[in-house]
Amino acid sequence: MLWTAHIRVSVKQNVLDPEGQAVQRALHMLHFDSVTSVRVGTYVCVQCTANDEAEAMQRVSQMCDTLLANPVTEQYAIQLERVEAHDA
Amino acid sequence: MLWTAHIRVSVKQNVLDPEGQAVQRALHMLHFDSVTSVRVGTYVCVQCTANDEAEAMQRVSQMCDTLLANPVTEQYAIQLERVEAHDA
Amino acid sequence: MVERIATEPTPEDIDTHKLYARMGMTDAEYALVVQQLGRKPTYTEIGVYSVMWSEHCSYKHSKTLLRLFPTTGSRVLMGPGEGAGIVDIGGGRAVVFKIESHNHPSAIEPFQGAATGVGGIIRDIFSMGARPIALLNALRFGNPNDARVRYTFEHVVAGIAGYGNACGIPTVGGEVAFDEAYTGNPLVNAMCVGLIEHKHIQRGIARGVGNPVYYVGPPTGRDGIQGATFASEQLSEQSASMRPAVQVGDPFMEKLVMEACLDVIARGLVLGIQDMGAAGLTCSSAEMASKAGNGMELWLDRVPMREPHMTPYELMLSESQERMLFVTTPDRDEAVRDVFAHYGLDCVHVGVVTDTGYLTLKMDGHIVGHMPVRGLVDDCPIVEPPAEVPAYITREPTVYPPVTDYACVLHALLAHPTIASKEWVYAQYDYMVRTSTIVPPGSDAAVVRIPDTHTALAMCTDGNGRYVYLDPCIGGRIAVAEAARNVVCSGGQPLALTDNLNFGSPQKPDRYWQLQQAVIGMAQACTVLNTPVIGGNVSLYNEHEGKAILPTPVVGMVGLVHDLEHVTTIGWKNEQDVVFLLGDTYVEWGGSAFQAVVYETLEGTPPMLDLEVEKRLQDHVLACIQAGWIASAHDVSEGGLAVALAECAIAGNIGAKLTMPACALRPDEWLFSETQSRIVVSTTPVHAQVLMRHMQEAGVPIVCLGTVGGNDLVVGAGEECLIAEPVDALRTTWKGAIPCMMQR
Amino acid sequence: MTRKRAAVVSFPGSNCDEDCVRALRTAMDADRVWHTARSLDAYDAIVLPGGFSYGDYLRAGAIARFSPVIEAVHAAAERGVPIIGICNGFQILLECGLLPGTMRKNVSRKFVCAPTTLVVARTDTVFTKAYDRLERIRIPIAHGEGNYYCDEETLRRIQHQIVFRYEDNPNGSVDNIAGIVNAAGNVLGMMPHPERAVDRWLGSTDGVRLMVALAAV
Ligand SMILES: Nc1ncnc2c1ncn2[C@@H]1O[C@H](COP(=O)(O)OP(=O)(O)O)[C@@H](O)[C@H]1O
Ligand SMILES: [Mg+2]
16 A cells, blocks of 8 residues: 655754744745744655555654654654555 | 644655655665655744634745745645634 | 742752752862852852853863963964964954864754854854854764764764855865764864954953943753753763753854944944853853953843743753853944844843942842852862873884785775765865865865965864874874974964863873873973964863763864965976975884774874974975975875875876885885874975975985876885876775765 | 946845955956845946855745845846846846746755866857857856756757856756856856856966956946
């Protein structure tokens, strides 16, 4: 079975995010006054095979832990989607 | 009302993504053999106020069109979440 | 009355449960604090004391040793004691430089640790009023067969590049070495060099009672709290989780703060300015007050905060980056604000200079800390720990059986990541920005032009931990001598140096002995070579699970090139140029790269170093360069003569036909021994005679090796051919080693 | 003839602005102009220098494009004033639509600083008239996002706008593109730094002719 994992990697809450702050200032400059906070991170979209959702989740988490996220400064969230056979 | 927008900015399907390919190679080197494709983009998390979901969506789309995504090579997807009052 | 914060432990709790111990304070130090205050300290206060009295800020284990360094000289305008030292270079200008370590943060988060190390040293330079013009670094990593070591290496380099490049300061030099001993504890030392006009020199001093104290830079977060204490401890598996939050650098912010600070200084609006480095607001406020003999009152609720509900303890100890503290007069308030506003920055009035001699901390009108400035800054008890000669020290020279395949050994040496080309590293550094880099990374020293003049500065970093391990005193001498020699080979007159002492725990007598002996050796070399120490940094407790690194003093040397025409590089230049070796060669295997590569060990005694011989060599090489007789110069260091010759060939993209002179040495000894005080020079045939005569009269040993030309490096001995390798083959080995290692 | 005057626009985070001013001054007058300026009418040429405007956060040039001065840059472009964007300046010109295409991370995913050899593809522009066609010139690069990209259709359309190509592609750019002009020929974007090749001590003087050409417009 083929899965698509949407992975959102972002800077941990208490860690400074200079990029997010710069983008927030830019949005304010552009008069998006309703914006109260911005964080910028990495979006990784991984397709992988796995026998079931649990296995897929376990694999992708491991990829995040070893490569995709920096455990010291970053956190991540995974959303899984099953890819229908004819798409694969 | 306060909203959290999770924005996934990614390289358009028909555009080559050298960074995604590099990450895919790295994952294979780490023996994640089940991986069939990787795309890398930007994740932006914006908090903003809006009277309803439609307004929030419209505002955030506009941010993406003007600043957050580069229309030449990038596409974006927005997920909205309402932030409960006591969290705000 | 000093009030405590409700959520924090009471002074009684701190005392009975010895909470100060967790901050790295001893019982005796705590008792001294109680005595100074006449009462038990609050949590905020003991926090402030603990960082001020940490090794990093108080130098308690090294202060007595540092006094051995010569620190004065006719050109020295400011020695140790301020953010950075200053040396006169004539024409009303001066050069400002300093080196600093960020070893422990880089072990835990290599990218940010290295980046913030660069950020910190840049602030040290511009807080003196100087324009930063160059960055260098000295890096040590473990065995690159270990994936974590490669990860650390890759991210440290990226962190240095990311920060320096964005600030627009060229990273022009440095060194990288790999040795098993640094596996759990890499070294990341960053050096910054700046230029200043004498009239703009600033000091971190809180002058004028009643004057306002300003804060500029990004808001304070809970970053790296207790970082100074942390730098004074050894690393363990727990270190990683101990940190609530690592410091993250923002080079964009640094660039703005730098331009704004240089602007207010140039306009004469500032009385005293200091960066918030280690121990943040605590160290900067206490030191500024101390230097003026004044007191200071800070209103902590006004300090910009990144997160809600920050406590006085957190605000005082945070090590958030890119922040500065400065003092001006009340009437300049508006002018100062205007300058910062131009750069999009706020400055905040956070306190006032007082005459109390106390550092007084207020939060929402309540006094939350009240401590004598002198006590904080000067009264940390100095420790003179016992020293003991380690058991491994020997006086026995090492002997090895002869090798027969010289070319094979040469290739193995060139492929060793410590010797191999560092292009993989410096191609990531913008070494050309500011359009003043005359000699980019890759030669003995980098050369940076002084704008609008025909003069330049030569600069480098050096320090070989293998020699220091085997004999710290000689190793210390070599570190200084080699740095000076590199500057001389580039056409510069060595002016002064900054040093970074990276050692293990001073509480272990054998390691303290290493530190002590290294300082003694360095001081000897500084005296003879006439290069005073104008500043530096001490990084102790470089241990990982009880195992110490190689004792590694790093020397950052700066020299003056009096005329751009004197600039000299290592590469051979023209067919028919004559190659000479200056200096005698002995059988000296201890600590050599040959020993590391062929025998994978570290044993014996390091090369000896006669400082008078060294001084004579350097003086005369510089004189001959200035006379225009020398086409290329390269000192012989790691890998010995063979590697030096290969590097001359590769850099010049031209071969040579050379012969080993008749002597008592075996060919492998002559080729690979690491005897000090040797330089390979080349000269046009026209100047060969005069050069030879000059050196002979000066008493500098000189032998002619042969001539430059062809596509091969050919070295013979009598009828025998020792090495005959295409320069291209040597280059491929040397250039390919690190990229290949990183592709694993 | 009065001496020509160039504006070198400094954005927060620009860091080659001083270098550009110094290099231009060998040929013409040059001022640094802060990005809040609303008019550039007084200038005969405009340079957007290299550096890290707004930290290069999000995408290089993405935020600088909204600086007040950009309107004046657009106006000058329309008037036919010669404009050069170097490195970060090129990225800004792409982001604000004065030049086609976009810049992506180098394929190596690493910043790269190195001397490079460029092949001059066009000598009929105001910027390159002092070079010979297909001449090889030495100009250094220093960038992390210099991988020029446009789709095939655009690439076909802009063939005639390509001014410089890399001899050895250092970053993955399509068609080895190192520099392009707009259709009108008065806006040039290039990743290599000509201001770093203006005297013998810097290893190349091949950038001088570009400065001189600009002063002669
Ligand atoms: N190894 C050393 N050699 C010479 N001077 C040193 C050395 N270590 C520290 N110093 C000097 O001691 C002074 C006090 O350092 P300090 O300002 O506390 O350092 P930092 O700014 O690195 O925290 C500085 O002027 C520094 O140059
Ligand atoms: Mg300091």
